Structures are given as structure tokens and as C-alpha cells.
Amino acid sequence: MDQSTDWDVVVVGAGPAGLTAALYLARYHRRVLVIHDGKSRALRIPLTHNAPGYPDGITGIDLIARMTEHAEKYGAEMLEMCVSNIRRADGAFIVSSDGQPDTRARGVILATGIFLNEVDLSRDVHEQAIKDGVLRYCPICDAYEHTDANIGVLGCDSNGAAEALFLRQYSDRITLMPLSHPELTASEQAQLDQAGIKVAHGALAKLTPHSDRIEVALEGQQEASFDVVYPALGCSPRAELGTALGLGLTDTGCLPPEAVTKSAVEGLWAAGDVVEGLDQISVAMGHGALAATKAHNWLREQDGETLT
Ligand SMILES: Cc1cc2nc3c(=O)[nH]c(=O)nc-3n(C[C@H](O)[C@H](O)[C@H](O)COP(=O)(O)OP(=O)(O)OC[C@H]3O[C@@H](n4cnc5c(N)ncnc54)[C@H](O)[C@@H]3O)c2cc1C
Numbered sequence: 001m002d003q004s005t006d007w008d009v010v011v012v013g014a015g016p017a018g019l020t021a022a023l024y025l026a027r028y029h030r031r032v033l034v035i036h037d038g039k040s041r042a043l044r045i046p047l048t049h050n051a052p053g054y055p056d057g058i059t060g061i062d063l064i065a066r067m068t069e070h071a072e073k074y075g076a077e078m079l080e081m082c083v084s085n086i087r088r089a090d091g092a093f094i095v096s097s098d099g100q101p102d103t104r105a106r107g108v109i110l111a112t113g114i115f116l117n118e119v120d121l122s123r124d125v126h127e128q129a130i131k132d133g134v135l136r137y138c139p140i141c142d143a144y145e146h147t148d149a150n151i152g153v154l155g156c157d158s159n160g161a162a163e164a165l166f167l168r169q170y171s172d173r174i175t176l177m178p179l180s181h182p183e184l185t186a187s188e189q190a191q192l193d194q195a196g197i198k199v200a201h202g203a204l205a206k207l208t209p210h211s212d213r214i215e216v217a218l219e220g221q222q223e224a225s226f227d228v229v230y231p232a233l234g235c236s237p238r239a240e241l242g243t244a245l246g247l248g249l250t251d252t253g254c255l256p257p258e259a260v261t262k263s264a265v266e267g268l269w270a271a272g273d274v275v276e277g278l279d280q281i282s283v284a285m286g287h288g289a290l291a292a293t294k295a296h297n298w299l300r301e302q303d304g305e306t307l308t
Pocket of ligand 1: 014015016039040043044050083114130138142238241273282
């Protein structure tokens with residue numbers, strides 16, 4: 001085993017993807033360090049109902065705590081800091097963070113997730129609205145909980161139209177509202193009409209969340225009250241460490257799906273939301289398992305330990 005590096009694998013990210021990768025690597029008897037900056041999106045989940053194995057749901061904080069404990073039990077180590085740069089030198093990856101000593105690893109798994117593009121509310125009010133379930137960002141995750149509810153969708157463009165149509169499976173009371181003005185094509189408008197989805201006009205003036213509802217004021221319109229509002233404003237993948245190392249991006253700014261199993265950079269893999277696909281806990285876990293196993297087998301190959 002090469003002892004000139006500090007770690008066999010550094011995993012950047014302590015969300016469902018990174019922690020699954022760390023668990024698998026630790027159980028392959030690999031020296032694995034998880035570096036994270038404490039910003040897993042999962043930590044913001046009030047109660048997830050679609051994480052398999054938790055029929056009564058589990059909070060994101062609880063899930064991440066359990067996953068961390070699980071990976072640590074087998075020897076994975078955790079370090080909280082923001083990675084500012086990763087580069088290759090002398091056959092190793094050098095992981096840097098401002099003001100901290102560098103870390104050397106033979107392989108790296110990027111499980112850095114995404115940032116949501118959010119509505120403009122103060123941090124406290126925004127997070128309370130998420131906890132109260134009146135502001136939601138992921139219909140796949142939680143639209144079931146709003147079956148037959150009065151649902152607003154913010155963002156009157158193709159993304160918003162697609163999200164409104166997706167939500168139509170759950171309720172026949174859906175209203176699509178613009179942030180500034182509607183940008184729908186005639187065909188999109190026709191499909192929304194056919195599905196019975198209302199399209200409101202007027203720029204968003206004010207969003208007022210309460211514990212059981214959320215009020216939306218559009219310029220020139222009477223204030224409307226909804227059980228829940230889903231902003232459809234897209235996201236910003238945290239892909240910059242990957243692109244700096246030479247990985248490409250998809251049209252949506254994510255790392256390409258093949259980076260989970262065979263990336264364009266030797267010794268580098270990616271997992272979870274940062275990879276183009278379905279932004280879900282179960283997918284992130286699957287990616288983590290795959291990337292970790294690829295990394296382990298690559299290390300075995302490097303060390304001449306595989307069947308030839
Ligand atoms: C409110 C809300 C509700 C949700 N509900 C559900 C649900 O019910 N079901 C479901 O399946 N999904 C749900 N999701 C989505 C789910 O949280 C994500 O799909 C999941 O967290 C993705 O895991 P990940 O490991 O890819 O990324 P994340 O969990 O976001 O983790 C990314 C990690 O990378 C770290 N990181 C990034 N860049 C750096 C850096 N430069 N240096 C150091 N660390 C870095 C972060 O600190 C973090 O630890 C929800 C999300 C939100 C916000």
C-alpha cells in the first residue's frame with residue numbers, strides 16, 4: 001500500500017452521497033477522509049417520507065447524524081472545512097483549503113451537491129417556512145404530502161410550467177405565477193390550459209409565509225393564499241472543484257453522469273446531486289456506493305491486486 005499519501009481517498013461532501021461512499025470505502029479497509037463545509041442540503045429536510053427504510057419518516061439532521069456515525073464506526077474520518085482547490089501533483093491529489101495544511105490523497109470522490117436558487121426571504125423566515133412545509137422546493141420529495149392542496153408554483157417559464165404539470169398529478173388546484181412576467185410559449189400555455197392550471201400575471205411583490213399557509217402578492221393583483229408554494233427557480237451545482245480538475249459540465253451545469261463510474265480524470269469520481277440526474281437521497285446513496293467501489297477497485301488495480 002502506498003503510504004506516501006495521507007489518505008487512499010478523500011471524499012468531499014458529507015451528505016448522503018459522500019457518507020455512503022465513506023462507509024463503503026471504510027469497509028473496504030481504505031484510509032478515507034470526508035471533508036465537508038457543513039452545508040448538506042439534507043440537513044434542511046424537516047421530515048423525509050421517501051427515504052427507503054423509514055416508513056415514519058426521518059429528519060435530515062437525524063439521517064446525516066446516523067450516516068456519519070455509521071461511516072465513523074468503520075474508521076472513516078471527518079473534517080469540517082471548505083475545500084478551495086484540488087490539484088494533481090506527483091501522482092496524487094492535493095486537497096487545499098484556505099489557511100489549512102494540504103491533504104494528499106490517491107483518489108478523490110466529489111459529492112459536493114448543489115445550491116438551490118431560492119426566493120428572496122430573510123434566512124430565518126425562509127428556513128421556518130421550509131420547516132412549516134409551506135415553502136417546498138422538490139415535488140418529487142414531498143408533493144405527496146400536499147395531495148388535493150391549493151398549490152402555487154413560482155417561476156412562469158418552461159421550468160415552472162413543467163413543475164406545475166408534474167404537480168397536477170397531486171391536485172387540481174394549481175396556480176403558476178411569475179417572478180417578473182410570464183415567459184411561456186403558446187404551446188406551453190395551451191398545455192397548462194388543458195390541464196386546468198391557472199396562470200397568474202404580475203411580478204412577484206411579496207411572499208408572506210405563515211405556519212399553515214403562504215400568501216403571495218403579485219403586482220396589480222389581489223393577494224392570494226396557498227397551502228404551499230413551490231419555487232421552480234433551478235439550482236447551482238457545486239461543480240467547480242470538478243471543472244478545475246478537467247471534468248466537463250452538462251447543459252444544466254452538473255458533472256456528467258459517467259463521472260460516477262469512470263470520469264475523464266484518472267482517480268477522480270463524483271456522486272450525488274452534483275451529478276446530472278435525479279436529486280434524491282436514494283440516488284445519492286447509490287452513486288456513493290458505486291463511486292466508492294470503482295475507487296477501491298482502481299486502487300487495487302494500481303497496486304497489482306486484481307486478477308489479470
Ligand atoms: C428542504 C429539502 C427537502 C428535501 N427533501 C427530500 C426528500 O424528502 N427526499 C429526498 O430524497 N431528497 C430530498 N431533498 C434532496 C436531498 O437533500 C438531496 O438530494 C441530497 O442531500 C443529496 O445528497 P448529496 O450528498 O449529493 O449532497 P448534499 O447532501 O447537499 O451534500 C453536499 C456536501 O458537500 C459539501 N461541500 C460542497 N462543496 C464543498 C467544498 N468546496 N468544501 C467542503 N465541502 C463541500 C457540503 O458541505 C455537503 O456536506 C430535499 C432537499 C431539501 C433542501
